Amino acid sequence: MKLKVKAAPKTSSYAESVFGQLDHLIRTRPSTKTLAAEACIMFLNNKTLSWLESKDTQEQQELMKKASKGVKNLRDKKEVLNQIPDDKSVFNFTKTKEGTKSRKNLTVEELITNLKMLVRQSIVRDNLDESDKHVLVGKRVKHRFDTNGEDQLYTGKVISQVPAFPEWFNIVYDEDRAVYTYHHQMMI
Template structure:
């Protein structure tokens, strides 16, 4: 009866379609990432009944533990972890029932009392081990982040170094001139890739991802772009940088040629460049300066 209601026509069906179109691709990507071992082709995709014989058929036991923990935290907010653990173990293992059937019940309880200090010491040692592993995991994550940041900086430094060698090409005339100076076709391709990488990763110039591609798929095979195709992509970026206005009225220097000085091996050299865009948030500072 209720499942029939799910497939009946409704006024919100059009909205459901849109919601599912957004949710299902994200859900599929999550499942592929989190449960790849259990999907077709994964190492656990064809498990036998023998392999799963020891696996719990339900989660009733952990749910009971969580329920007990929640109850104790609400009724005894100052309870220690060790006491809470002991209480839950005593209840779920039916220790009281077991003791009532033992002839030397009083002796067992007395021995347990004598072992309290030892158990507390073991618990503290366990906590220290857990804390040490947590700190180790955090340090490992910090090391990974530092390594990623180091690689990112190295990549930007290399791209900046390559750009310093070839120079930033800011007009079609300059592109043609620089390519004519390079005799090797392979080096021409590399010079154009340098222009594309620098504008994407350093300038972060917004454009279609296809413009930054170095290859394309032809008949199911990936083929490297030719010099002319790479050149067309660079010219597209140059045109877009010159024609794209800022959200506000662009500064009067945008689109103008300026001279700027660099220190090259301690020697001062002047270069002519073109202002291709305005940094957002910098306009008020420029106007105050003027």
């Protein structure tokens, strides 16, 4: 038993301190969002400002630029996560049995179908800022697929990166209007 609790803090003073800071923020700024309050508390407790001031000017600017790009990525992720599908039943893991009130789990195939519906409905936007585009965007690619035991080459064009997921790319193949999404490691 002693081994299990060895890493646990001896007192709860740190947790009480954090909750005190949160209480103060909520009282002084009642309309603040939880994420903003959390960021403020982390900024204070991690001594981020003193750490940033210890860096030289050029490194400070690089860190701030990197953080600014990270905000855009977070906003894109938030936009993707806040999307509401046309059919909200795609979020269900169970369905009602016919003629009864009891529920049964969806099959793996039904869950996969629901996931595919969500992906189809997700927003695919082109990045308007040319400097932020990945080098693969706009390039022609060839993919080799094993079809019925036979290798086939498919040629297409990388049209964009998936918003909020920088390692995923959208590709349109020649003679096919569908948009396919691949992780960049699968494209090597």
